[in-house]
Amino acid sequence: MSLLLLGPTDDYLRKVMAVAPSVIVLTEPHRLTPWQRTAPCEIHLADFNDIPGLLFKATVIDASAPLRAVLSFTELGTVPAAIIGRVLGIVAPPLHASLVTRDKLLTREALREHGLTQVAFFERQTGTCATALHNEGGDTLVVKPVDGTGSHDVQRVEPGASVTLAANRRYIVETWVPGREFSCETFSIAGAHHLLAVTEKRLGGLSGLVELGHVVDPDSSGLSTNQWRYISRCLDAIGLSDGPGHLEFKVDGEAIEIIECHNRPGGDRIWHLVEIATGFDMVSAHARLLLGEPVKVAIARRGCAAIRYFDFPAGTVRSIHLPENRASHVHWLEMKLAPGDRIEGMTDSFHRHGGIIVSAPDRPLLDERLNLEIDHIEVIVAP
Incomplete structure (x- = not known):
């Protein structure tokens, strides 16, 4: 039996293919990547906004290749995956948690109902x-x-x-909620919640609210017992009992207030930072959990990791120079610009121009390595 994976990135698809005996992809045409066109798995296309059409496509797939589970790690695929699971009667993320976390108003109402928000x-x-x-x-x-x-x-x-x-x-x-902004990655099994890591956020862009970077450093960021109890109650309030959770929150002294909740790994490749720093692969673990395999949450302290998204001034790109050799502590480097491209001010996460992930055994060395690697990337922009 196969696992149906909705709208995956290449990274998610590779990870799931490594642990699932058979994977079938159901994605949208604009999400289909060049690599996925040649990947050794079935690919089907549908519009995620057309739920009846999506369900019809899923039933056709299930009739020809019986499905055991359905899963999505991407924001726009969580609710469709839960609906498909409910209709086909196969293992899937819970529909209630998917609906609540996909709608920010429902999230805030669920938190208020349980006395977990002052907003x-x-x-x-x-x-x-x-x-x-x-x-x-x-x-x-x-x-x-x-x-x-x-x-x-x-x-x-x-x-x-x-x-x-x-x-x-x-x-x-x-x-508006005052304080420093963080997120945390969690993994739940049968209602038991496990804290994987706390992520420090770096904000910027034209609004000052766009996430430009994240740091996972177990030695400098963590949650007190009361703060973790609060996070756990929030997970219960949104109905998340199994799989990954991504909760964004602000801390002002000991006070903590949820900003958003999601029943998926954090975007911006936070899952990659967590895996580097802790050794726990929440993506593969969720696929194995849905397939009925035993999953144990074991955290190893392996140092810290950071991602920085490039934020160049507005103008026209004249030239780009990237390092010829990549150091072992550089885990990911992507440049989306080319000479002649026009850069506008960053207004959201969809207008980023690439980024870099760096690791180190401690925070001072992490900051040093990150700054050094960014200094080696030369992008000349003319107004």
């Missing part, structure tokens, strides 16, 4: 035309699409200021 919030739905939102109160607000991803269309609104909301969208408007 005031309300919904604002726009019509066929763009709509202005004016902050008439005394608190700073944050406005985001309830189903948004990658920091797209997230806006901070100071008291007395106004922002424009796009047409035909649902937004959640929340009071």
Whole structure:
């Protein structure tokens, strides 16, 4: 029997193919990569927004090659995977947790119902035309699409200021949460939650809210007993009982407040940082868990790791020079620019230009290596 994998990146597909006897991919045309076209597995195409069409495609696949489980590690695939699992009666991520974490308003309501948030919030739905939102109160607000991803269309609104909301969208408007921003990766088995790592965030871009980098350093970041108890209660509140969790939160002293919850590994290749720093592969572990294999969460302290996404000034790229040889502590390096490309200001995660992952046994050496590697990357941009 096969595992159906929805919308995978190449990294996710390689990992799942390494642990599952048979993998079938169901993805969207624009997600299909050149490597996936030649990968040794079945590939089927569908529109994830067309649920009836997606279900029809899944039933056809199941009729010709019986499915044992369905899974997705990507944001837009979590709910479709859960729906397919429910309809076909096969193992899948739970539908309730998938729906709650995919909708930021449902997430906040679930947290409020269990007394786990102090954030005031309300919904604002726009019509066929763009709509202005004016902050008439005394608190700073944050406005985001309830189903948004990658920091797209997230806006901070100071008291007395106004922002424009796009047409035909649902937004959640929340009071701004003070403090430093982190995320944590978790893995749950039969309702028992395990903390894998805490990730420090580096924010920037035009809005100051786009994630430009992450650091996993077990020696400098962690959770107190009370903070971990709070995170565990949040996992229970959203209904996450099995598999990976990614929770974004802010810490102000001992106070902690959830920003978002997800029943998947963190984006921005955070799963890679966690694997480097702890040795635990949450992607492969989730596939094995759904296939009924025994999974044990064992954490090894292997140092720390960081990812930095490139943030170049606006202008036209004149030239690019990358190091010819890659050091062993560089685990990933991607440059998406070429001479002649026009760079605009970064507004969300979809407009990044590449990045780099570096590891080290301790934080001072990590910072030194990261800065050194970035210094070796030369991109000349003319206004």
